[in-house]
Amino acid sequence: METPLTPYLPLAVVLLLSGVLALIIPTLAGLLGPRRPSAVKSMTFEAGSESSGMARQRFAVKFYVVALLFIVFDVEAVFLYPWAVNFQALGWFGYTEMVVFAATLVVGLIYVWKKGALEWES
Template sequence: MLETYLPMFLMFAVAMLLCCVFFFGGALLGEKKPSPGKLQPFECGNDSDGAKHMKMSVKFYLTAILFVVFDIEVVFMYPWATLFKGLGWVGFATMLTFIGALLVALVYVWKKGALEWEN
């Protein structure tokens, strides 16, 4: 039974060892010259002066949610594509129904204007 888990344990041990080597190696070998610029938090290139919380457009969140919803279809289509020959017409009809539902959802989102960035 131990032989079954030995490769996983070795992989975990190597990963932990590499993490420790990189962490402590960077701490020991890295430069230690603090400056005012290095001590300030990095805000993706923006100056960190002013308000800390900026309002973001809802379009970013809507786009992310739509991406996740329509990207999950690939997760379901991949196993279907690999098992296509064994599923027969029932599997084909099921996938056509699934793709049809996704197309209806895409048309609905399009008609509602969720894909329009300017509005």
């Protein structure tokens, strides 16, 4: 007899298996892995060069502003693609919606540009 949950049995097996593996693999790696500490292995390593400065060093705010701008324009690209695919079905209403959306982002970009947030100084 088939119950309503029978189609979900393969999904439950995969989730159970992945959960078990997520516990077993790190445990076995910790128990069976090599332990040969040395002074060289204990040193901090960053991108192939020795570290300079403190780890708790403050970053310039402009770094975060550029990262946020990247995310904003990445989201714009995500919204632009489905709009372009459905352009004919949306008609003029969809066109004006996208113009307003893009204009808002352009105004924001002009504001950030005038504030000098895109100027990267060493």
